[in-house]
Amino acid sequence: MLKFRESHISAHHNYLVNDMLAAGFLLGDPDSPKTFYFLSDIVPPGESTPRISARAFDEHGLLLFELTSNVMGKNPCECASQSIPGGVRILDSSGKALLEVRTEEFTNGYLTRLKARLFDEHGNLRIGDQGESIQVYGEADMAYISPPPAGGTEGNADHEQRR
Amino acid sequence: MKKMSGENRDFDGVWVLGDYRNYFQNRVTLQLISKGKALAQKLNTKVSVIVLGEQVHQYAMEYVAHGADVIIVAEHPELREYQVETYTALLARWVEDFKPEVFLAGATSFGRELFPRLAKRLQTGLSADCVALDVDSETGLLVQTTPAFGGELLADVVTPNRQPQMATVHPGVFHERPHDPEAVGRIIYPELDVLPEERVRLLRSRRQQTRSINLEDAQVVVVGGRGLGSKEQFGLLFELAELLEGEVGATRPAILPEWAEEDRLLGQTGKSVKPKLLISIGTSGALQYTTGIQGAETIIAINRDPNAPIFKMADLGLVGDATILLPMLLEALRKRL
Numbered sequence: 001m002l003k004f005r006e007s008h009i010s011a012h013h014n015y016l017v018n019d020m021l022a023a024g025f026l027l028g029d030p031d032s033p034k035t036f037y038f039l040s041d042i043v044p045p046g047e048s049t050p051r052i053s054a055r056a057f058d059e060h061g062l063l064l065f066e067l068t069s070n071v072m073g074k075n076p077c078e079c080a081s082q083s084i085p086g087g088v089r090i091l092d093s094s095g096k097a098l099l100e101v102r103t104e105e106f107t108n109g110y111l112t113r114l115k116a117r118l119f120d121e122h123g124n125l126r127i128g129d130q131g132e133s134i135q136v137y138g139e140a141d142m143a144y145i146s147p148p149p150a151g152g153t154e155g156n157a158d159h160e161q162r163r
Numbered sequence: 164m165k166k167m168s169g170e171n172r173d174f175d176g177v178w179v180l181g182d183y184r185n186y187f188q189n190r191v192t193l194q195l196i197s198k199g200k201a202l203a204q205k206l207n208t209k210v211s212v213i214v215l216g217e218q219v220h221q222y223a224m225e226y227v228a229h230g231a232d233v234i235i236v237a238e239h240p241e242l243r244e245y246q247v248e249t250y251t252a253l254l255a256r257w258v259e260d261f262k263p264e265v266f267l268a269g270a271t272s273f274g275r276e277l278f279p280r281l282a283k284r285l286q287t288g289l290s291a292d293c294v295a296l297d298v299d300s301e302t303g304l305l306v307q308t309t310p311a312f313g314g315e316l317l318a319d320v321v322t323p324n325r326q327p328q329m330a331t332v333h334p335g336v337f338h339e340r341p342h343d344p345e346a347v348g349r350i351i352y353p354e355l356d357v358l359p360e361e362r363v364r365l366l367r368s369r370r371q372q373t374r375s376i377n378l379e380d381a382q383v384v385v386v387g388g389r390g391l392g393s394k395e396q397f398g399l400l401f402e403l404a405e406l407l408e409g410e411v412g413a414t415r416p417a418i419l420p421e422w423a424e425e426d427r428l429l430g431q432t433g434k435s436v437k438p439k440l441l442i443s444i445g446t447s448g449a450l451q452y453t454t455g456i457q458g459a460e461t462i463i464a465i466n467r468d469p470n471a472p473i474f475k476m477a478d479l480g481l482v483g484d485a486t487i488l489l490p491m492l493l494e495a496l497r498k499r500l
Binding site for chain 2: 001002003004005006007008009010011012014016019020021023044045106107108109111
């Protein structure tokens, strides 16, 4: 039986994650007050700026920053944001890029590519770079949950990316 | 609706082959998505678009915006250029696994090469150059209407015993749905096995350098046929088209003696047009040709034969020798414009 991965996409804006298009995705639990999460929210028609919320840690499990809809909250490591063509970059105090968000405009839509190397509160790698896409580790929800496709092959859709 | 029985019961879904080359001019995939959506509704299923290539994100989004429910993608550097053996093997594997009920492609050079091979591989039927598609309300079978017997007849073809039911469809026959930025869909990335070895290796490709002929979007189209008698007479059509700010089309009998380029061919094996005004000069009105002008709002026909079939579909007919009437028409227009 053919294996496949799937997500939901928007006609207007998508993120590239695990070499897949996704209208939005969530890693971790945003309702937990202290643990890692990363939310790339759905961008509605009429808007072109991706909305990122996150609580990210370094490889030792130390809090780096909190973002809520692109607005910096807790920032114990004194991270700085820097505008780049088509997006924004977050740098640590030494100037090393922690997260880069860059949006490409098509004729009728937008694609956002991310670059990041972020860890959870235990120091486990949750987001890393792989080519032109980020690679997420652990469970991820792809914006919408859906039943298997019509047409016979079912039961192996990889909603939850496990590496 | 009675669906087919026995071994065919497992098949479900309408598939459209995504031909995104020259995307913003070549709209046949969007037209097929629109028609596929209507067929899928009758069959109570979904319409999926199959996209093979590299960096195809934009096209996947476009297809969703134009009505696709599902996009099935193979992204790989070796799929960047169309290679018939690789594409055939990959599609055959997917059809065998996903089991679509209907599989459609545009009757472009791409679809015309790939689909016969794929149908042979899948041991199913294929109707080529269809001009209409529908679902039979009794059997649930796809009714594929295609010109037959040299284009003199339209035949309704069904594939009752094999699946998927495959057809290539003439560009311009169906209307695309408008772009909907609020649309959402599912995208599926099947795991790619080792790609089959191509016996033919593509070294390079380059675009043919020809003047762009935009017949499909022209508001005025002037068409010439055998009745013009010579390349010189046919050449007058270009002046007429220029005066009317239109484009020149041709029927097959005018293409064969090289009075016009192949790109100007209208009809079953050429382009389909939807102008506000179409002037058909020296054309008899054979079905192979009129298939491509059915979308014209107003048709004026000039032919010396009062019984020519073109007069049956013309809004205004002039019976006379095109070689005499055309210069007169040009002279009158020059004075007025």
